[in-house]
Amino acid sequence: MAPEQKQLLVEHLQKVGQTVAMCGDGANDCAALKAAHAGISLSEAEASIAAPFTSKVADIRCVITLISEGRAALVTSYSAFLCMAGYSLTQFISILLLYWIATSYSQMQFLFIDIAIVTNLAFLSSQTRAHKGLASTPPPTTILSTASMVSLFGQLAIGGMAQIVVFCLITMQEWFEPFQPTHHDNDEDRKSLQGTAIFYVSLFHYIVLYFVFAAGPPYRASITSNKAFLMSMICVTIGCIAIVVFYFTPIQYFLGCLFIPQQFRFIILCIALVTAIVSILYDRCVDWISIKISEKIRQMRKGA
Numbered sequence: 001m002a003p004e005q006k007q008l009l010v011e012h013l014q015k016v017g018q019t020v021a022m023c024g025d026g027a028n029d030c031a032a033l034k035a036a037h038a039g040i041s042l043s044e045a046e047a048s049i050a051a052p053f054t055s056k057v058a059d060i061r062c063v064i065t066l067i068s069e070g071r072a073a074l075v076t077s078y079s080a081f082l083c084m085a086g087y088s089l090t091q092f093i094s095i096l097l098l099y100w101i102a103t104s105y106s107q108m109q110f111l112f113i114d115i116a117i118v119t120n121l122a123f124l125s126s127q128t129r130a131h132k133g134l135a136s137t138p139p140p141t142t143i144l145s146t147a148s149m150v151s152l153f154g155q156l157a158i159g160g161m162a163q164i165v166v167f168c169l170i171t172m173q174e175w176f177e178p179f180q181p182t183h184h185d186n187d188e189d190r191k192s193l194q195g196t197a198i199f200y201v202s203l204f205h206y207i208v209l210y211f212v213f214a215a216g217p218p219y220r221a222s223i224t225s226n227k228a229f230l231m232s233m234i235c236v237t238i239g240c241i242a243i244v245v246f247y248f249t250p251i252q253y254f255l256g257c258l259f260i261p262q263q264f265r266f267i268i269l270c271i272a273l274v275t276a277i278v279s280i281l282y283d284r285c286v287d288w289i290s291i292k293i294s295e296k297i298r299q300m301r302k303g304a
Contacts, residue, residue: 006032021067023060024051038066064134068219072130075139075219080126082152086159086209087118093160094198097167101179103192106256109199113206117236121210124229128220135218137294147290154282155212159205162275166197166268175261196257197268203240204272205279207233212283244269 001009006022010032013020022029022036025043030050033039039051042058055062091113098104105113140148170176170193179192211233216222223230243251244265252259260268 003028003031007035010035021063022051023055023063025058038070040066068130068132068134071135071139071219072128075215076126076128078140078143078148079213079215080122081143082148082213083122083125083210084118086152086155086213087206089156090159090202090205090209093156093163094202097163097198098192098195101192101194102181103179103190103195105195105199106190108255109195109257112255113203116239117203117206120232120236121207121229124226124232125210125214125223127228128214128216128223128226131217131219131221133218137298139219147286151212151283151286154286155209155279158275158279158282159202159209162201162205162271163198166201166271167194169267170194170197170260170264173261173264191256191258193258193260196260197264199255199257200244200260200265200268201272201275203243204237204276207237207240208276208279212279241269244272 006024006029010020010022014035014037019038020036021038021040022032023040023042024030024033025041033041033051038053040062041051041054042060042062044054053062053066095104171178176193179194181189211223214223214229242248243255245262247259247262247265
């Protein structure tokens with residue numbers, strides 16, 4: 001085939017809706033490599049200038065690696081978006097509830113959530129490698145797919161309900177003292193029993209979001225293969241449990257938390273545990289239904 005014919009073939013395949021990869025090892029492949037969605041040069045000569053990817057091995061085995069890594073990168077981007085959107089909206093619900101009583105989180109509570117949990121897990125979750133096997137079906141091509149949105153807003157509803165339950169439940173306790181602002185301009189004046197309770201229960205929901213949205217097979221390896229992420233998640237979870245269960249005065253004062261009787265702190269921990277279980281089961285159900293619907297659609301297309 002002449003160089004122009006190779007380019008024409010690639011363009012015609014693209015016109016009928018195909019995603020085209022092109023492998024080439026010479027100057028006569030440059031036009032086709034540029035036209036393809038993914039051009040792979042099999043040499044370090046002229047073709048490597050035209051192609052965005054260059055294989056160190058001069059055969060087409062690199063195509064499988066490229067597809068696998070590309071899918072993993074796409075799914076990682078989706079996962080990062082869902083985690084950050086879930087974190088932001090979960091915190092929005094927390095602050096909205098606290099604004100209802102004219103208060104908010106303390107600066108240290110914001111920093112603890114943002115740095116110790118979110119930044120830490122967000123960085124490490126992206127380090128998960130691509131899955132070794134190549135799935136027969138590609139991942140969603142849009143970040144706003146129905147399955148993603150159903151999963152995201154479902155998780156927000158579950159986490160939001162947990163916060164509302166804790167917010168209402170603490171006001172029914174005999175030892176509860178309503179929030180009464182006095183200065184309106186410092187962290188000391190933001191301290192409230194409702195704020196402390198919501199802070200406690202929401203800590204675990206941020207961790208759960210990163211667990212359920214940390215996409216694994218068939219496009220990325222299991223999170224158990226990402227030792228740093230797994231160990232960090234375990235350490236953060238243990239740390240949050242310690243903050244809730246053990247009232248160590250210097251730490252609680254640093255975070256801007258008020259004293260809550262231990263019995264109610266165990267109730268908060270139980271609510272967080274139930275929320276985590278429901279969140280994980282909900283995510284698995286959404287994934288299962290999504291797979292079944294996708295298989296049904298493929299069968300209908302084949303039949304047509």
